[in-house]
Amino acid sequence: MTAVTSQEFSDPASWVPGAGELPRLLPPAGAGKQAQDLMTHLARYGRLPYRERTGTLINDLEAAGLTGRGGAAFPVHRKLAAVLAAADRRRKIPTVIANGAESEPASDKDATLLWLAPHLVLDGLQLAAEAVGAQTAILYTHADREHDVGKRLQQALRERHAVGADRVPVQLALAPPRFLAGQETALVSHLAGGPAIPTFTPPRITERGLAGAPTLVQNVETLAHLALIARRGPGWFRAVGTRHEPGSMLATVRRADGRPRITEVPLGMPLRDLLGDPQPESAVLIGGYHGTWLPAARAAALTLENRSLEPAGARVGAGIVISLPADRCGLVETANAVRYLALESAGQCGPCLNGLPRMASAFAELAGGRPRPQTRADLERWAGLVTGRGACHHPDGTARFVRSALVTFAAEADRHERGRCSATSARPFLPIPTSSARTAEDWT
Amino acid sequence: MWYASRGTGVVALLLLTAVMLLGLLVTRQGRLPGLPRFAVGGLHRNLSLLAAVFVVIHVLTAVLDGYVNIPITAAVVPLASSYERFWLGLGAVSLDLMLAVIVTSLLRRHLSRRTWRAVHLLAYLSWPVAWFHSVFSSGDLRHGALFILAICCAIAVVGGVLWRLAAAARDVPRAERVGLEMSAVKKQREGTIR
Numbered sequence: 206m207t208a209v210t211s212q213e214f215s216d217p218a219s220w221v222p223g224a225g226e227l228p229r230l231l232p233p234a235g236a237g238k239q240a241q242d243l244m245t246h247l248a249r250y251g252r253l254p255y256r257e258r259t260g261t262l263i264n265d266l267e268a269a270g271l272t273g274r275g276g277a278a279f280p281v282h283r284k285l286a287a288v289l290a291a292a293d294r295r296r297k298i299p300t301v302i303a304n305g306a307e308s309e310p311a312s313d314k315d316a317t318l319l320w321l322a323p324h325l326v327l328d329g330l331q332l333a334a335e336a337v338g339a340q341t342a343i344l345y346t347h348a349d350r351e352h353d354v355g356k357r358l359q360q361a362l363r364e365r366h367a368v369g370a371d372r373v374p375v376q377l378a379l380a381p382p383r384f385l386a387g388q389e390t391a392l393v394s395h396l397a398g399g400p401a402i403p404t405f406t407p408p409r410i411t412e413r414g415l416a417g418a419p420t421l422v423q424n425v426e427t428l429a430h431l432a433l434i435a436r437r438g439p440g441w442f443r444a445v446g447t448r449h450e451p452g453s454m455l456a457t458v459r460r461a462d463g464r465p466r467i468t469e470v471p472l473g474m475p476l477r478d479l480l481g482d483p484q485p486e487s488a489v490l491i492g493g494y495h496g497t498w499l500p501a502a503r504a505a506a507l508t509l510e511n512r513s514l515e516p517a518g519a520r521v522g523a524g525i526v527i528s529l530p531a532d533r534c535g536l537v538e539t540a541n542a543v544r545y546l547a548l549e550s551a552g553q554c555g556p557c558l559n560g561l562p563r564m565a566s567a568f569a570e571l572a573g574g575r576p577r578p579q580t581r582a583d584l585e586r587w588a589g590l591v592t593g594r595g596a597c598h599h600p601d602g603t604a605r606f607v608r609s610a611l612v613t614f615a616a617e618a619d620r621h622e623r624g625r626c627s628a629t630s631a632r633p634f635l636p637i638p639t640s641s642a643r644t645a646e647d648w649t
Numbered sequence: 650m651w652y653a654s655r656g657t658g659v660v661a662l663l664l665l666t667a668v669m670l671l672g673l674l675v676t677r678q679g680r681l682p683g684l685p686r687f688a689v690g691g692l693h694r695n696l697s698l699l700a701a702v703f704v705v706i707h708v709l710t711a712v713l714d715g716y717v718n719i720p721i722t723a724a725v726v727p728l729a730s731s732y733e734r735f736w737l738g739l740g741a742v743s744l745d746l747m748l749a750v751i752v753t754s755l756l757r758r759h760l761s762r763r764t765w766r767a768v769h770l771l772a773y774l775s776w777p778v779a780w781f782h783s784v785f786s787s788g789d790l791r792h793g794a795l796f797i798l799a800i801c802c803a804i805a806v807v808g809g810v811l812w813r814l815a816a817a818a819r820d821v822p823r824a825e826r827v828g829l830e831m832s833a834v835k836k837q838r839e840g841t842i843r
Contacts, residue, residue, distance in 0.1 A: 400824075552826035555678070562830045566838050645824040 224437075224444030227453055228469035230429045231321055239321075240357060243364040246324040253328050253370060254435050255335055260289055262336040262435055269439035270451045271431065275304060275387070275424030276492070276523040278450075278511060281431065284421060287411040288337045291419035295412075299419040301339040301373075302396070303330045303428050305346035305354070306380035306387035309493040310545070310636045311525045314455035315425050317467040319346060319354045322429065323361040327375065329428025332435050334373040337421055344425075345378045345392055355379070381648055382640065384494075384549035388597050389422040391551075400648035402551040403597035424523075426455055447473035450510045456524035463530075463634055470509060472521070477505045480528045487531040488613050490635075492522030494542045495602025498535065498613040501528065518609060527635070534628035536617055538635045539610040540565070540572035546603045548641035551648070557600040560591035564607055575624050581611060654710035655789055657703045659798075662783045664700035666802040668693060669776050673809040677816050694754075701751060704744065736786035739778050746775035776806060 228234075232241055241249070256262055267282035292299045303326060307315035319326060326344070334342045346354050358377055365371050378396055380386040386401040393414045395401035414420025423431070430452060434442050443451040450472040458466045458479050470479065480489065480501075489504035491497050497519035499507075507513045511521050529535055547561035564587050570576045571584070588604035595601070611618065620627060642648055671693035680686050708724045719737065723730035725745055727738035753760060753768040780803060784790045790799045821829055 402823075547831060548827060550827045552823045552830075558826055558830055562827065562834045565831070566834045570838065641828070642824055643828060645822060648824055 224441045227445065227471065229433060229453055230318060230325060230426070230455065231467070231469055241322050241324065243324055243361070243368070243370075246322070250325070250328075250433070251436060253331060253432075255332070255372070256435075259336060259338040262332060262431075263289070265434055265439050266431065269434045269442040271427065271434060271442065272450070273424055274426040274430065274454055274523065276309075276495075276520075278521065281423065281427055284411060284423070285333065285336055287409075288419045288421040291412045292338060295419065297418045298341075299337050299339045299421060300341045300343070300415045301330060301334040301337065302392065302415070302420060302422045303342070303344045303425050304387055304389065304392060304422050305344060305425040306392065307347065307523070308380070308382075308384045308387045309495075309523060309525065310384075310638050311459070311465075311490075311493045311527060312457045312523050313465045314457050314467050314524060316347070316354055318426055318429060318455060320357055323358055324365070325429040325432050326425045327358075327361060327365060327371070328432035328435075329423075329425075329430070330375060331371055331373060332432055333421060333423060333428060337419075339421065340373055341415075341418075342373045342375045343378050343396065343415075344375055345380055345387075345396065346425075347382060347386070348379050382638065383642060383648060384546065385551055385597065385599060388599075390597070392422060393420060395649065400551075400645065402553060402648060403595075403599075405596045445471035447510055447512070449512055450521075454509075454521070454524050456509070456526060459527040461528060461530040465636075470524075473508050473510045473513075475508050476526065479509065479526050480505065484531045488529045488535050490527040490529065491519040491525070493525040494546055494606055494635075495598070496520070496522055496525065497605060497609040498539070499609070500613055518605075529634065530630075532628060532630040533632075533634045534572065534617060534626050535610060535614040536568070536572040536621060537626075537628065537631075538633070539606070539614070540568040541633060541637050542635055543568045543603065543607060545637045545641075546599070546606070550599060551597075554595040554600070556591040556594040560587050560600060561603055563587055564591075564603070568607065568610075571618060571621060574621055574626060576618075576621055578622065581618060584611060650710045650714040651716045654707055654714060655787060657707040657710065658783060658787075659789070659795065661700055661703040661707050662779065662799070662802060664696060664703060665776060665779060666805060668697045668700055669772065669806050670809045671696060672772065673813045676813060697751070697754075701747065704747065708740075708744065733786050736782055740782040740786060743775050743779035743782055746771045746778070750775065773810070780806075 232239070263282050263285045266285065271281045272278040273281060273284070288299050305315045305319050305326070307313070330342050330344065334340070344358060346358070348355060355377060362375055380392070380395065381401050383401055385391050385403060386395065388403045389410055390404040390406060391401045393410050394404055396415055410420045410422065412419060430442070446452045453469050453471050456468055456470050456479065458468060460481055476489070485502045487501045489499050489501050491499060491504065491514065499517055499519060503517060507517060509521060514520055529538065544565040547565035550557045550561050552558045564584055567580050567584050567587070571580050584607055588608050591600035592604045593601060617627060671689060674681070675690050675693050678686060679689065681689055684692070712719050712721050712724060717732045719730045719732055723737055723741060725741055727741045728734055729741070730737045749768050750772050753765050757765050780799070784799050789795050
């Protein structure tokens, strides 16, 4: 990974030597894939810079322009300020939750970050807790990933306890293996002892979250960035990325070999550099299964930032970029993912419960060959009917994914209607979990 | 005025019956022929306010009329009237319950869903009390066409409640709904393709 500095950024006053170097969060290139213990961590980043006051970090975060790295890109300082204000107004002590429940099957960046740099996330959790005056901190992660992240985190917490690094005790909590488990209201519902299903807002959890307290939920990567901004300042953070979307982010990139690569890249990086040289006939999926398919030629002209992607109907999201090999059928791949998304509906909102299975079934017909002529129109209509009508954005994201596939793979769908398919390999490419929820226990 | 009171009382009973049935339909997100789903909720709300107007006229005319002496307090305080003490008392109980339901619904925006619902369930108590008040406080509904009407109202509401309970018993647990829906859609589609 070559370090890329922004052409837009040019403020010499805030220039810090070495600020443009990447990776910032992950261990440097030579360090291998070993997890960083507390000694290595302290040697690289220095001690935890507590502010001894609530709120002061929030100004730095605003100057840095850090946005949530869980996918929504919401300004971090605004969320912290909202929690702090709600805590003052309602005289309640807030709770801080680090969200590592990366449920998107195509993403692996949070698990990788927690595995390789747990102390950076835990530093961020402490500093966020201090900034809003919280006395409870929870780290919420999935259990069943490739590595035993839970064990790694327990070990990290023991190391920190031994030197007294943490002021707020940290509890670890496990997320059920559901797609929606990381949605913040589902997360609060789960931690309160209920099923991990989204609830209706308002009340927002920044006002009334876990046990009625104002609750701050931040993605683990966001907290890692926060821990570095607290140490090195906003100017350092802005030395990479663009003026409007500063900083770096972790991306999960899959090229034609299908293997996930987690890299830390500056926002605004050309997608062409991320993808290598994609075959012009193929397609690129940006943002995962709630994301957008784009023709590879179009994607290659864009950069990894919302200002560039949004006119094309895509968003940076959690940094998932997947290049579909030319020998696979995009409709088949999409059908598999849509079936998974339908099965992961929480089953509580009518449009999602009724609409997603219909869309999955229709998409399976489109992928299976010889679809009826009205199937595409049905999909388009249902996508419109489910959008904006759930407690969470699951139907919206699924509809966006389906619609982008109908546009990007329109020529392939024509072929399917004539009974042909251009794919030469039937091996599934997109990673799809095999298990789905059957009983209420699967949600808790 | 005595006749106005009796007339509005009968109309109020009919309207309250309709409101009950619509409320039962709303809880199951049911539909009426020719109406979109959201309109059922709107109809429930508007009819209930109309019923409240009739109840108010019914009570005021009964109090103001000099034919029997009913003190104004008897409208809300049970057993405060010497005339038909018990049956008018039921009317007062029913009206109090109704007021609680209406006030909490108007303030719903400021209440938690649980509080609102707990109070709203009082409607199931208010209606039968109102029915007994209607049938027993005067002789009008105890014979003839109005008696049949009162019985029909009772049958309709009891039937509605039974339908509501049966529908709840058929409910699929949330976690199993998606799987069921997936297999249902799949079967349906296979049916249409062949």
